[in-house]
Amino acid sequence: MRQTLHIFKKDVRHLWFEIAVVISVVAAFTFTGARRALWLADPVTNRIAAWTLVMILLPLAWWTLIARVIHDEALPGDSQFWITRPYSWKSLLGAKGLFILAFINLPMLLADGVIVRAYGLPLGAELPGLLWSQVLLAIAFILPIAALSALTGGFVQLIFAILTPCVIALGVAIIAPEVVLGGFWGGSDWVKAYYVFLVISIAGLAILVWQYSMRRTAAARSLAVATGILAVLGMMLIPWSAAFRIQSWLSKQRVDQSLVHVDFDLGNRWLTRAVIEGGDRVRVELPLNITGLPPGMIAKPEGFSVQLQASDGTMWQADQLPLRHTSNMGQEFSLQATFRTPDMGCR
């Protein structure tokens, strides 16, 4: 612990200017955040541009500070003075962690607290949420840059380490945008984000511990590349149904699914349509009626699986269509499913 504090004090002394910049931006975040609602209501005093600027500056200031503090005892390379000195890797990692807690997490926690109080909300009740936001801040903003900084020897290397996957993503976005954007899963979309957070947090922590304890940069860089691939593959390959099951499992309000029925809405059968869209595709519109929902609850379609059986026994199937193919009309809604017809043609 003594060595941790000793290194921490050295970092504070060295990076006082960067710390001052971060604290200033956090102060601006607190000020603009506390007044944002007022500005939105009153165009005369509107300073939303300042808020936008703060939201851009804040991560930049954090990332600079994280990179600077980690690069102060850079891990890749064999010529740094500290690697032949009696540094304990746990103390060094602890010092860097303490620095980030002290100058990123703690100021942000205080800033969030001030904003919550400014809106008249009780701090005690909001504390779990504020702490959770610190965890998300650590996973989404701190861990990735800390891990990349541990894999690079300086700021220029770090910039290229960030730019390289961005350029690859840009190329993929031009060639195959659906890979980058993915499908929108409505209320279950958070599962994708949390999957990425989970992969980043496990890999980020593993890279940090590995690099600080072993300094095997080549292997750790391979792990970082594998993490990126795993995150992208997961977003592409996790089925919507799995995300929906997770969402249902975590849902606080339980619904007895045996009571809920989705039936053909005989009262609105005139809404039934089948449109040949061209090629081998047919769009079918069926009015449905949902019964058995608890009072005060409405159904919101996010995806579905439909099987249609023709009179001759032919089965048509449509799976998990995304939300943009549904039209919500309150308690009554219609689903638009497009079916690919069997080889014999459209029916």
Added chain:
Amino acid sequence: MIDILRTIDLSKRFRKTVVLDHLNMIVPEHSVYGLVGPNGAGKTTTIKILMNARQPTEGTAEVFGRDSRKLSPEDFTQIGYVSENQQMPEWMTVAYFMNYLRPFYPDWDAARAQDLMRQFELPPDRKIRNLSHGMRMKAALASSLAHRPRLIVLDEPFTGLDALVRDELIEGVLECADGATILISSHDLSEVESFASHIGYLDRGRLQFSEEMTSLVDRFREIEITLANPSQSPISWPAAWLNTEQSTTVVRFVDTQFERERTIAEVHRLFGNTHQISVNPMPLRAIFVTLAKAGRKAA
């Protein structure tokens, strides 16, 4: 005598380039071991592996009898390491640098640190980035001697230094050694020959020899023979003879395994009667050059 440093079949490859090739080296305790060899011989790589700054491809390196990959912070409290290309904390002043390192070493001697700063005329308030190369090396050395290390490792410490600074550094090291084992690498033998007790010659990743300085100087002789009658060159020269030259009546060579009776007997066996045999001891630099030339010829 304990072996403070030891390498066992140590090899290092960078892709297809072999930098160290099954290196077996022993540095005994209390010795001043000069690791010499031409540029690119593998000296720095050997030292970096010993200091756990790089990983070996094969084999092991041991420091204090422990695998260098497992060196702990406690082990490093007993090591003072200075390298020509070491990255220093440029933003620190000399005094802050010394004070910063102090808590890392339980045996840090503040009085000695002050003495070293005075001896090396280090400006305490000057930032390291504003020091000359010589001053930087002095600051690095002072910070590596103040904790009375059991092992001092100096990797090409004199490169780019003028003679005066070099002498000051050598003086500083020897004054503070207190019986510590010293490993010093250099591509210039003259830098280490005045104070090394042991010498190892590394060439293209192989240790050509490693022995006590006295035995090395004893076994190398420059020999000139004046033949009684003109003679042809022998079909094959003895393996221990290097830089062989022959004119009609004069033969010159360097004997790397000189023993008076044996060498003279060998001369007579190859050339018959001789008019005169002149045996001259060789300075270390001449031994080094002979070996380097022979190595290149063999390559």
